[in-house]
Amino acid sequence: MTPDTNSPAIELINVSRRFLTPDGKSMTALRDFNMSVARGEFVAVVGPTGCGKSTTLNLVTGLAKPSAGEVRVMGAPVDGIDPRIGFVFQTDALFPWRSVIDNVVAGPLFRGMEPEPAYAAARDWLARVNLSMHATKYPHQLSGGMRKRVSLAQTFINEPQILLMDEPFSALDVQTRVLMHEELLKLWSQSKASVVFVTHDLEEAIALADKVYVLTSGPATVKSVYTIDIPRPRIVSEIRYDQAFIDISRTIWEDLRDEVLRGAARDEAKVS
């Protein structure tokens, strides 16, 4: 690995990203974007819908390239898909034709592990997310929360040092979401990966993260960064009644609200 072990896990330095829309026009999703994620740090990114939050993650994976600026992972520039990265998608990204255990084992097998240790690891991970009973079921037979737990096991089995999450729990109902938050914090505290968690849910961001980045409405750039010093371990289901939590969420919401309103106004203008 890189000799430089003190460098931040992820750095985005003056990054811009432009797209070509289907009708051939250039559109800026990200402009002069700066972010730095320390090793083992949990960062949440919030911003109005459609502002370019997901783009930041795609730049880190190497699935997309910056139009300007530099993206560095573990001190080295991103070049292709980095094996140290894990990604949890917003929508269901499980392979529907594979059983639960075959989904979890996919990563190690792709990476050339022998089937026997790979399946042993997969069974271990299924046990950690309490799905051992459902190993041979297919994804469509599971509930939304169970499918998400399979996704987490599928990602964590590769032991990523960097975990990117793109609104992973937005499709779940509120109660299941809280359970998933607990699950995620438990897995994360064991793995000590650096996390970038993109969400539009401010409370989710505050409950989980060490730092919250607030983005402007598109083209996205960093508006402000808040450090959340609520001590860990946190109990997500109760944290929302904590005075510190209420104060900080009010402060950040004041900041975010302007951007949400601006984003909504712009979308309406676009439609009409």
Added chain:
Amino acid sequence: MTNTTTSSAPVFQPGTSDAEIEAAAALAARRRYFTVYFWRYFILVVFLGGWELAVRFKLIDPFFFASPWAIVLRLQEWVIEGTSEGPLWFHLWVTMEESLLGFFSGSIAGIIAGIALGRNRMLADVFSIYIKVINSVPRVVLAPIFIMIFGLGLTSKVALSFVMVFFVVFSNAFQGVVEADRNLLANAQILGAKGWQLTRSVVIPSAMSWIFASLHVSFGFAIVGAIVGEFVGARYGIGLLINVAKGSFDAAGMYAAIVIIMVVALAAEYAMTHVENKLAKWRPAPLQELH
């Protein structure tokens, strides 16, 4: 009066317990099943009976339309004594051999070409125009050309079956690959899949339902290819039997040959559905299956 904290659950009317609802549903399902089968057989009997009676009462001319009974007799004769051109089984086997060879070669080539072009935008852009051009040629007009090139034997019919099958399977495989879920592809890549792993574990499985949809139709097309080839020129085969029957104004013989092809095509369709269900057991089953 305004007690909002507790309220008793609604009391069910008698006759609405789970067991009763299930029993009623099972009864309704059975009734439906019998109704469907009743109408299926009823329509068949009316059709064949009407045909037979219309011939018996001279409403239609048996010279052109034969009659169900005449067709049964002809089939019996063919099965027991053989046709004027030799044993029926031999002709059937020849046609089947041509169709199966055309079907397998055409669908394998179609799947490979579809996946290759689906995975490679450049290839797809270059070749798409040629595929459209060739696809616009009505395939049966190739029959005389293939007979000229490959002769009266097996090869010309297999070639015709092949082109009938290839384009259907190709365009479905291509579509299936193009429509593979972007998230699944991205997920597999981040999990570590590269090149062939990605094709094998994501692209092919997600194109599989498209490919199977085309295989259902294309076995019929393979038979069409073989038989049209036999019409145009052959020494053996069901198509030849139809041709000979036509030459001797034997309407019953022509219909009998059609019946044989129908049976074969239906059997192949069932076999295919069976294989598909085996392979696609990961798909959600319909909530209630009614057969």
